[in-house]
Amino acid sequence: MSRLRVGLVSWAHVHAPGLARTLAALPQVEFVGSFDETGAAHDGRTHPSLEALLKESEAVVLASTNAAHRRYTLDAAAAGVHVLCEKPLATTVADARAMLDACRDARVQLGVALPVRSSPAMVALKDAIESGRLGVVRAVRATNPGQYPGRWFGDRREAGGGAAMDHTVHVADALRWLLADEVVRVHAELGSFLYGLPVEDCGLLTLDLSRGAFASIDCSWSRPQTYPTWGGVTMHVVGERGTVDVDVFRQSLTHYDDAAGVTKLVGWGDDLNTLMVGSFVDAIIAGRPVPISGEDGLRSLEVVVAAYRSAELRRPVAIAEVA
DSSP states (O other), X not given: OOOEEEEEEOSOSTTHHHHHHHHHHXXXXXXXXXXXXXXXXXXXXXXXXXXXXXXXXXXXXXXXXXXXXXXXXXXXXXXXXXXXXXXXXXXXXXXXXXXXXXXXXXXXXXXXXXXXXXXXXXXXXXXXXXXXXXXXXXXXXXXXXXXXOOGGGGOXXXXXXXXXXXXXXXXXXXXXXXXXXXXXXXXXXXXXOSSOOSSOSEEEEEEEETTSOEEEEEOOOOSOTTSSSSBOOEEEEEESSOEEEEETTOOEEEEEETTTTXXXXXXXXXXXXXXXXXXXXXXXXXXXXXXXXXXXXXXXXXXXXHHHHHHHHTSOEEGGGTO
């Protein structure tokens, strides 16, 4: 079996530990270690500099703050290294376009970590839509609520925003993929109601798509810290011939732990990180386009940027105004 040498850049993101475990476990990956800008040591090899990690890598996974995505991507591209970037792709459209240009010019691939597409339930939903079993899809009610992650996620400079920046992209990307359509207009209501943050912790978006469908997204950090899991992703899809409800993380058991005094949901279904990272690696090894590209990441980021503009102007905003 061909193996790809892959490194992890930064441990700033809450997903970093899970990504590191995935890289270490995948049989088609040789996990060459990580670089942490704080200088902290982690499981596996810790490289003293980004340059040292890039010299040993054919691809890297970025798990940094959102604002650092552009810098690390440009460094990796200059070294001829493929990139799988945590979502969102960037904090501004200009940064995202710079990342796309750098990777294209260096002839390396840029992927985005959006694992919802890897859900077997979402794959089945896409099959149902493409086969025509639902008829023309007219509306989607989607939710991606979660807990406030803390740390730099409430810092506009490092995160680019709050809950809307953190959670909108998952559903926006899934909608584009499921419906094979593009968002053309966004209306958003955003606010800080729960944690007293300088960024929004609650948000409700309404999207218009080019062929007439519309969708809503609840992207709020509305799950309390005592909630048994981080959050979730759901969709209620209305077609002319039928409706479908999808709960991406429904495959779980409720664990009541008296010793620890906590209740938590323990997933028993497919590991979406393994499916997502594995498909990225497989594409690089085979020399085919990665399944979720930098262009896909840009499209979902444009939805977020339009949402912020809409909330500021208190009116719907066309994607063309921010693209």
